[in-house]
Amino acid sequence: EDQVTQSPEALRLQEGESSSLNCSYTVSGLRGLFWYRQDPGKGPEFLFTLYSAGEEKEKERLKATLTKKESFLHITAPKPEDSATYLCAVQARTGGFKTIFGAGTRLFVKA
Amino acid sequence: DAGVIQSPRHEVTEMGQEVTLRCKPISGHDYLFWYRQTMMRGLELLIYFNNNVPIDDSGMPEDRFSAKMPNASFSTLKIQPSEPRDSAVYFCASSLSQGGTQYFGPGTRLLVL
Numbered sequence: 001e002d003q004v005t006q007s008p009e010a011l012r013l014q015e016g017e018s019s020s021l022n023c024s025y026t027v028s029g030l031r032g033l034f035w036y037r038q039d040p041g042k043g044p045e046f047l048f049t050l051y052s053a054g055e056e057k058e059k060e061r062l063k064a065t066l067t068k069k070e071s072f073l074h075i076t077a078p079k080p081e082d083s084a085t086y087l088c089a090v091q092a093r094t095g096g097f098k099t100i101f102g103a104g105t106r107l108f109v110k111a
Numbered sequence: 112d113a114g115v116i117q118s119p120r121h122e123v124t125e126m127g128q129e130v131t132l133r134c135k136p137i138s139g140h141d142y143l144f145w146y147r148q149t150m151m152r153g154l155e156l157l158i159y160f161n162n163n164v165p166i167d168d169s170g171m172p173e174d175r176f177s178a179k180m181p182n183a184s185f186s187t188l189k190i191q192p193s194e195p196r197d198s199a200v201y202f203c204a205s206s207l208s209q210g211g212t213q214y215f216g217p218g219t220r221l222l223v224l
Contacts, residue, residue, distance in 0.1 A: 031210050043115075043202050043215030044154070087154065091210060098167060099144075099213065101154040 002027045002092050006102035013078055013109050021073040021105045023088030031091040033071050035064050038085045038104070047073075047086075078109045115216035117203050123222045129191040132219045134203030135184055144204040144213060145178055145188050154202070160186065161209075193223045 003026045013019055025033065032051050036044035048057045050066040057064050061082065063074040073086055085104040092098070116135040124130055136143045145157040158168040163180045171178070175194070180186040190197055200220050204213040 034212070036215075043204075043218050046212050046214065049212060089154075098156055098159075098170075100156075103153045 002090065002098075002100050004088055004090055004100050004102035006086075006088050006105050008105060009103070010106040011108070013075075013107070015079055015109055015111050016077045018074070018076045018078070020075070021086055021107070023071040023073070023102055024069060025071070025088075025090045026069075027090050027092045027100075029093035031093045033066055034089040034091075034099070035071070035073055036087040036089065038087055044087055075107070078107075080109045080111050083107055083109045115203055115205055115214055117201075117216040117219050119219060120217060121220045121222075123224065124193055125224050126194055127192040128223075129189065130193045130197075130221060130223075132188040132201050132203075132221070134186045134188070134216060136186070136203070136205030137214055138184070140205035140207050140214075141183075142206040142209065142211070142213075143180060143186050144206075145186070146202040146204065146215075148200045148202060148218070149198075157188070193221075195223045197221065198223050 005024045007022045032049050034049050035047040037047055038044045048064040053068045055066050061076050065072045085106045087104045088102040089099050118133045141162050144159040146154050148154045157170045158178045159166055160180045176190055178188045200218045202215050202218045204215045206213045
């Protein structure tokens with residue numbers, strides 16, 4: 001069964017304290033792995049798509065990496081405005097076009 | 112582009128009533144998705160359409176739930192009759208292509224009393 005597990009559930013950082021969020025996945029052939037950011041009361045906002053192991057993408061203080069079993073979202077020198085829930089999702093090559101989301105990591109960055 | 116538009120943004124209803132949620136996808140997007148988000152189960156795919164045709168409705172929880180897409184710019188998700196356990200945030204998303212990025216609307220927060 002296709003599955004996505006994110007850790008930790010919650011992460012509290014001081015401003016400037018770099019860290020990483022983990023997304024472990026089990027899928028029968030990965031079509032793509034997605035990272036989204038979700039602010040309270042809003043819909044998920046797209047950040048990155050990764051398609052193959054070894055791929056990396058960056059945007060401002062965020063960098064996403066992908067291996068055959070997991071993905072990391074690295075946050076460098078975070079700011080309070082980076083506080084949000086970060087969601088990871090996968091699409092498999094089989095079973096149609098279903099997207100499976102992880103439960104998310106709630107990030108709190110304190111000034 | 113205005114992005115994905117959903118209405119209403121908030122809905123409070125009583126158990127047994129019919130609820131209709133509405134979605135306008137981004138113009139030109141061929142895929143439309145309906146999701147439900149709860150604290151317990153996270154974000155779950157309910158159903159998705161391609162070119163207005165339902166492709167996979169395996170995530171629809173019960174026969175009380177139904178979804179339609181009469182044209183490329185409008186979709187509805189209906190719950191009849193509603194129950195308290197249906198309380199959740201319902202999101203609509205659209206994408207340009209299969210496997211492409213999904214863009215989410217702001218969601219409809221549903222409370223069934």
